[in-house]
Amino acid sequence: MNRAVRVPIFRPNEFKWTHDPEKCARCKRCVQQCGFGAISWEDGPVSDPAKCVGCQRCMVFCPQQAITIDVNHRRNVWHQAETGGVLLTGMGCDLDYPILWDHLVLDACQVTNPSIDPLREPMELKTHIGRRPDRVKPGGGEEDESDIPIAPCLELESPIVFSPMSYGSISLNAQKAIAMAAAECGVMWNTGEGGLHEDLKPYSHRAFVQCASGRFGVDADYLNAGAAVEIKIGQGAKPGIGGHLPGEKVSQEVSRTRMIPLGTDALSPAPQHDIYSIEDLRQLIYALKEATDYQKPVSVKIATVHNVAAIASGIVRAGADIVYLDGFRGGTGAAPTVIRDHLGIPIEIAVAVVDQQLRDEGIRNQASIIAAGGIRSSADMAKAIALGADAVAIGTAALLALGCTLCQRCYTGKCSWGITTQDPALTRRLDPYVGSQRLINLITAWSAELEEILGAMGVNAIESLRGSRERLRAVGLDQTTCDILGVKPAGVGA
């Protein structure tokens, strides 16, 4: 029963917004730029501290650098005492948990095992994602234990995919930027559970099309339009929690793409109420394979939780061709803060234990692993692959490339940067062509760095690095964590 009644409370402001009238050019650009309506003009800009979210749009766009914003007070308890509501947030967990990537270092070649010079030697970043046959018949042709047809693998030019972000959670311009970049770079993007907008069909050959509990925008055409189909079970930012696009974000276009009525809540409950077991999951996996005539690999996306290895094993045995692991630092358009910050386990651990479990069971060939939720750089990518991933997915990094400043207010739909909003006045701030080029730059840069890393390690193909935990060493990790990661402490030789 909801007993909550709003009781206003006097409290310090969350952000300290200051403005230097000496520098101010009185251009009013700050007033226009604020998506949250926090700045008004009273013979000079005045900020309403109750509305400011610290997104820094005004600060960045002030031609005179007259504005500064500082974090003043976190106000969660006050806010809850005032409203009686569940706190919402966006993006990924920002608490100070240890980041294991920063406790892992990569090996390099010296003297006895020569490195490879990526400036003149070909370095192969091409990665194949999907199921491999159990056996290869000598003399050509594939022979599998079962007669279940195997969908062709996805070919990635670089082992990076964009993580699922639906049209609805992000603007069409943002999704278009991502889709165009994926097509240009020969990687993959993911529709999220928001359907496939007409404008993005030219890029659908590089898309995972997602099918989740709400079945938004899912029909036979949609399933066959993508290069692969993904069943979303969970999300790293909100394990065990479903999606909920508030009615006011369900615009005409969003309604058309999701094929739902205008203005109603788009609810994707956490349990898919037709999936209560691995057997039920198998039923949906094969419903999708039948609907696509076994031509599309099927991915299953889960949040990494305590029992992730056994769950992933079940997913592979249920017929999935790809297991997408989303670590607890993964982002979201909207989640309860308490869930985002406290549930799930780190992706570093999850990749290691899932890879090991699948190897131990002799089924590692049956599915590829995509690691997501906290991949911040090409180094994280290399380490994830050395721990056992086939490829990584980036969401937060992609949004940063589009201009995101991590104010974590995606759920309000007022994003001043035009990314997580459907307000036409705001979405037009993001030019999909410019955004796409930034994403292409990011992937180009990370790919070049990955080549440098591979060269230094003396490996000339990324698929040769996969699961090479011998090329990782731990710094400052306890023995138990080292054992779980399957990584020796630094100082232990080969």
Next chain:
Amino acid sequence: MRIDAADLHYRDLNRQVRQAVAEGEMELEIVNVNGQRYIADGVQGSVGMELHGVPGNDLGAFMDGPTVVVRGNAQDAVANTMNAGEIVVHGHAGDVLGYGMRGGRLLVRGNVGYRVGIHMKAYQDRFPVVVAGGVAGDFLGEYMAGGALIVLGLERRPGQELVGDWCGTGMHGGVIYVRGDVDPARVAGRFVAVRPVDDADRKVLTPHVEAFAFAFGLDVAEILEHDFLRIAPISHRPFGAKYAA
């Protein structure tokens, strides 16, 4: 065209079905159906299929246009995410029917199981409808967002309930019609309201009951003369107040 499904794995059966449809076959008769899953899964166009036996789970999943008549019972997840077309079951059907269904119609002569019509949704001119001749299990219309569920309760035993517990939990669109009484305490009062049908409801209801009666050779007037109740959501935004704005 006639296909004998005896001893056929679902993959082989469905491959034959897809091939026949691709070759422009308009009438398929499949005999000796015995639990094969995914029949008519993702099939588009206006082919008609008549199945003799009991098809397995996910009959007509993602289906987009065909008409399927089942001469027997059906199992779980019939019409999963179905887009258009019609499925007629001359018997009982299992759990999770019409999950995420967006259009078309499912007519079941007998009883239906648990979790029927979860997440059904209407969109523009598409309006999914499930008619159950018998009674329905728990969680009928959970998270329902559009379309209509109609429970007729024909040949009900004395004391047998029309719907199970938790009817309409999280429902935020669409409508459930039941022929007869439900105990308001047994439907989720937090989400839905119950009242007798009015003329507008009758207009929605009648053509589907007519189609049901026609499909199974029953007397429409006799079914329709009974009182119906309407179970519909209180709000399109049932969880709006839960979060700190």
